Amino acid sequence: MTPRATRWLIGLAAVTSVLLTTRLGLWQLGRAAQKIALQTAIEQRASLPPLAPLELARDKATAAAQHYRRIPLTGRWLAQHTIYLDNRQMDGRPGFYVVTPLLLAPGDAVLVQRGWVPRDAQDRARLVAVDTPAGELALTGRVAPPPSALLSLGPEGQGIIRQNLDLDALARDIGVALRPLSVQQLDDGPSTPTQVLRRGWPLPAVDVGKHHGYAFQWFALSALIAGLYVWFQLIRPRRLAPR
Template sequence: MARMGLWQLDRAKQKLALQAEINEHGQLPALGNDSLARTQLQADEQAYRPITLTGHWVPGATVFLDNRQMQGRPGFFMLTPLRLATGDAVLVQRGWAPRDQRDRTRLPQVPTPDGEVRVTGRVAPWPSRLTQLGEDAPGPIRQNLDREAFAAQQGLSLRPLSVQALAPMALGGVPQDDGLLRDWPQPAVDVAKHYGYAAQWFVFCAMIAGLYVWFQLIRPRRARA
């Protein structure tokens, strides 16, 4: 139990370090199409840096990740590949939309224009994977998204990263209001819970130590006395 408490403290330390890295990389100059990572190693080095991309949406490849929360509400993360001038594409996490409570299969109506768009955001890891039973059907609503399988299904060459949009896309230089929320969760926000779990484990550890001393040492001596 003491080891579990130390593990929780280590998890909090990791999240604080990640948040510090996000803050540091967020102050670096914005990347562009030409400097976008092509390898996983480059993607790791560019994580959380600002980026501005231009390209064309691949609307037929839009995916809605289900059971994703923002501001405490359930809904979808809307993902659409952005085809670059080089012919390959990068997955853009365009934002969050609420789910229809009466019809779970009803998709949010978000415009996806045909012209060249400019996306302002930050480099981010591939969307996190949630626990699920079985595999998703190849439809627009999914629980998780595997990069290699998705690229093969859509016939795309995807860069080894994704981009979290931080502002509405711009079409012809004019921002387009799409109604999506972009209050992306920060990894260090829930650090307090790790400190709370660690305190619980240490309390359990102290209780067991106290009970051992009482039943194995003090009580037998009192009985003999």
């Protein structure tokens, strides 16, 4: 390869790298802006009056507009269909989200995220017993998306412990239609040391500082590549050239 071709190749690589790192920096800034907008929406919806039970969404579009609104519900637990979602953390501790369908009316139910329990460090299958009262009960909750899906290395099982949960598949299993959302149960009063289920539900991550930090790193790398190219390919050769 001739020296001229080598210089063109290095120049092309430098320009491509600068464009790529700049684009990644802009993408991180865009992610930060999205999270700021999400946080604003969460705060606005949390300040609205609670939804009436009859307003609870029956389709995905309406459900998305109701996320993070408070709502009182009355129904009956379908206790036999309680599921422990594995690998869920609260305050940095591994454990399970306990979820149970709440029957609102015949043939109509909603999945309730009832709370978090820790995982036994010695035996993963040893589950914390959760009291699920029979009969009709009232609870207060917050409308939320279905529990987030985690990376799964194989097909999902059908037991009480699962990694992820698909609402449509669960509805088919239990033979009851489920609303296209979930409800995170909230404590009606102060938490007590003996309370089994913890409900310090994390809101969607809004750590925009992380994205700003990543953006700075990408922009810094872009500037470094450009600076090195200018020094080694333009300035230094001229300084070393015989006069």
